[in-house]
Amino acid sequence: DIQLTQSPSFQSASVGERVTITCRASQDITSNLAWYQQQPGKVPKLLIYAASTLQSGVPSRFTGSGSGTEFTLTISSLQPEDFASYYCQQLDSYPWTFGQGTKVDVK
Amino acid sequence: EVQLVESGGGLVQPGGSLRLSCAASGFTVSTNYMSWVRQAPGKGLEWVSVIYSGGGTYYADSVRGRFSISRHNSRNTLFLQMNSLRAEDTAVYYCARDSFLRGLARGMDVWGQGATVIVSS
Numbered sequence: 001d002i003q004l005t006q007s008p009s010f011q012s013a014s015v016g017e018r019v020t021i022t023c024r025a026s027q028d029i030t031s032n033l034a035w036y037q038q039q040p041g042k043v044p045k046l047l048i049y050a051a052s053t054l055q056s057g058v059p060s061r062f063t064g065s066g067s068g069t070e071f072t073l074t075i076s077s078l079q080p081e082d083f084a085s086y087y088c089q090q091l092d093s094y095p096w097t098f099g100q101g102t103k104v105d106v107k
Numbered sequence: 108e109v110q111l112v113e114s115g116g117g118l119v120q121p122g123g124s125l126r127l128s129c130a131a132s133g134f135t136v137s138t139n140y141m142s143w144v145r146q147a148p149g150k151g152l153e154w155v156s157v158i159y160s161g162g163g164t165y166y167a168d169s170v171r172g173r174f175s176i177s178r179h180n181s182r183n184t185l186f187l188q189m190n191s192l193r194a195e196d197t198a199v200y201y202c203a204r205d206s207f208l209r210g211l212a213r214g215m216d217v218w219g220q221g222a223t224v225i226v227s228s
Contacts, residue, residue, distance in 0.1 A: 032211070043220060095154055101151040
């Protein structure tokens with residue numbers, strides 16, 4: 001199975017700050033990676049697929065980049081509703097696997 | 108409106124069984140890949156199982172041989188039959204649609220609200 005490792009596991013940040021989360025895959029997954037946001041008590045929401053394509057309706061302050069084994073999710077200017085947990089997911093082969101998550105909380 | 112609504116969660120004793128249902132509206136379950144994902148209390152997301160549009164299935168190692176995914180086409184509903192339940196199966200279970208474009212997976216774009224399963228004596 002393909003393993004995904006996210007860093008950091010926790011990130012404290014302030015509104016307006018730039019936040020970057022990294023996801024590393026245990027093998028080459030080309031661009032077959034998605035990012036999800038899960039606000040507290042809510043259902044996960046798809047943010048980005050194919051490593052860098054923004055899902056419809058997602059604000060442009062979210063960007064994804066990378067290919068192969070290293071990927072990043074960047075929030076250019078953190079908004080109050082962005083305090084949440086973020087997960088990467090590989091879509092290269094079943095079984096789908098998720099990273100362990102990154103929780104972004106208030107500094 | 109595209110929507111998934113789950114039901115069937117509850118409290119069950121170790122070794123027991125439970126069946127989750129996921130009713131879809133606004134799209135057709137049988138023409139999509141559909142997955143179950145779970146989240147243990149305070150933990151991250153864990154993919155559990157998929158049923159392909161062609162009817163094939165695949166399971167995570169942690170549930171293979173105990174869980175069974177299926178669908179009822181005319182009811183446009185997805186199921187997860189869970190047998191030989193263990194304490195470590197305690198989680199919120201989500202059904203989700205696997206989105207594909209030109210044969211490439213594009214993430215899980217529709218999620219149910221989640222069904223809570225508690226395995227405890």
